[in-house]
Amino acid sequence: MGTETExxxxxxxxxxxxxxxxELVYPRSCWICDERIVRAxxxxxxxxxxxxxxxxxxxxxxxxxxxxxxxxxxxxxxxRCGRVALRETARGDDALCRFCLRKTGALKFAFxxxxxxxxxxGTTRALVLQLKRTTDxxxxxxAARLYFESRRRVLKAFRPDAVVxxxxxxxxxxxxSVNSPDFLASALARELGVPCWAKTIRRVRATxxxxxxxxxxxxxxxxxxxxxxxxxxxxxxxxxxxxxxLLVDDAFTSGATxxxxxxxxxxxxxxxxxxxxxxxxxxxxxxxRLQCFGG
Ligand SMILES: [Zn+2]
Ligand SMILES: [Zn+2]
Numbered sequence: 001m002g003t004e005t006e007x008x009x010x011x012x013x014x015x016x017x018x019x020x021x022x023e024l025v026y027p028r029s030c031w032i033c034d035e036r037i038v039r040a041x042x043x044x045x046x047x048x049x050x051x052x053x054x055x056x057x058x059x060x061x062x063x064x065x066x067x068x069x070x071x072x073x074x075x076x077x078x079x080r081c082g083r084v085a086l087r088e089t090a091r092g093d094d095a096l097c098r099f100c101l102r103k104t105g106a107l108k109f110a111f112x113x114x115x116x117x118x119x120x121x122g123t124t125r126a127l128v129l130q131l132k133r134t135t136d137x138x139x140x141x142x143a144a145r146l147y148f149e150s151r152r153r154v155l156k157a158f159r160p161d162a163v164v165x166x167x168x169x170x171x172x173x174x175x176x177s178v179n180s181p182d183f184l185a186s187a188l189a190r191e192l193g194v195p196c197w198a199k200t201i202r203r204v205r206a207t208x209x210x211x212x213x214x215x216x217x218x219x220x221x222x223x224x225x226x227x228x229x230x231x232x233x234x235x236x237x238x239x240x241x242x243x244x245x246l247l248v249d250d251a252f253t254s255g256a257t258x259x260x261x262x263x264x265x266x267x268x269x270x271x272x273x274x275x276x277x278x279x280x281x282x283x284x285x286x287x288x289r290l291q292c293f294g295g
Contacts, residue, residue: 030063031142032070032127058145069123071150074115079154081107082114082252082281093154107215109255110263111247111274115154117147120251120282128250128280131180140183143250143279147184148191151277155192158275160246162239163189163196164265166257167203167226185248188277192246200240200269201261202229218256226261228268240269247276253283 058067078085078097085095099106118124127143134140148155165185182198189196204227228237245265247258258276265271 030066031061031139032066032123032130033063058142058149061142062146066123067146067149070118070127070146072118074151074154077114077116077281079113079115081109081255082116082276082278083284093157107255107259109259110266111255111258111276113154113158114252114255114258114276114278114281115151116252116281117150117279118281119284120280124280128180131184131250131279137183140180141187143180144184144187144191147277147279148188155188155246155275155277158246158273159244160192160194160275161243162194163192163246163248163277164200165196165198166247166249166261167201180250181248184250184279188246188248194246197239199229201226201264215254215256218254219259222256222260226264228264237269240265240271242270242272244273245271245275247274249276249278251280251282252276252278 062070074093075085075091075095077083077095078100079094080100081097083097083099085097086101089096089101097106120128127139127146131139131143163185165179165181168179168181185198186196203225205225207221207225228240247261247265249258252258255276258278262271262274262276265274
């Protein structure tokens, strides 16, 4: 992380030479779909993008097909709830679903907008599942760069002051060695040039797995599960005041967790606005998914 400034100090030409050399040393194999990557990892070949001095081009890490498959236009999703947006509202990136447009049946989320990269299926599903299993932070770095590539415009338009990850359940943390929301958040913060406040939210109680898809059950499941850390002078509570926060999670299903945290950030932290950045929008029925358009 601390090497990013070092990266920027190198001349572009010198960097390009190193990047080309890198591509020769590590023949192109996609981090999402190519099994050769598994062999490279098991033989000890590690490509640490996040902590490396030289920034490897995304095209050398992910194949064109996966790159294309990992992203749909931002206007595909309702900006308020992440459901499939109505075609007629899809100008710019401010598309709305029929619920949010007619304000009937719309869920009143505490966050201001949600920006999924894709539906939870295909390449994006594979990416999210791999992130949950891997012990190498490189994949999170790649995921963040894929996300940034397709959501750059809406992220910049939101003008975040800082990036905050959704904390993992400690049981899940124990089982995994990599915390994907944390790595995603810090990589996204680097892309945006804003700080990552990783320890802002903590879980105060373990929540049972979200087994139901019912919104009310999911909301009750996470009610009071989080707290803001610190609260001392210049601690998280002070620095949150009036800020615009990008809240990062790997997947978004009902929005109950993001909603709970956004409410906490606003009510207790005095945060001005919350945008949820997520790789995958899950929990949408097949019929609704088919309304996807534009890629
Ligand atoms: Zn691929
Ligand atoms: Zn909506």
